[in-house]
Amino acid sequence: MLENINDYSLEDLKKIKKQVDQAINTYKSRAMANARKELEKTAKSLGFSLSEIVAIAPVKSKVAAKYANPEDPSQSWTGRGRKPRWVEAFIQKGNTLKDLEI
Numbered sequence: 842m843l844e845n846i847n848d849y850s851l852e853d854l855k856k857i858k859k860q861v862d863q864a865i866n867t868y869k870s871r872a873m874a875n876a877r878k879e880l881e882k883t884a885k886s887l888g889f890s891l892s893e894i895v896a897i898a899p900v901k902s903k904v905a906a907k908y909a910n911p912e913d914p915s916q917s918w919t920g921r922g923r924k925p926r927w928v929e930a931f932i933q934k935g936n937t938l939k940d941l942e943i
Contacts, residue, residue, distance in 0.1 A: 908941040917943070 849857070877891070884891045906917035910927045918925050931941060
């Protein structure tokens, strides 16, 4: 570190400040580059490239259906997201979601 910072001239202090500001501004990108190198080494040691590992999409688990259309059992709904038209129509006829539960 800077031991005798008070002994530096104003010009030297400004140069140091500029270097520190630049180091601060590039810190994240330098840290990311180092992290990428480490990850590439690890991937290579496991027999893969980093791009192969990153390209793999996470496996999404399917959610079981909670509701089924009594008129067409092939139509089902998990209860997530927007209600399908057949659910809307069923409810408009005076029924409830409880009546559609599997």
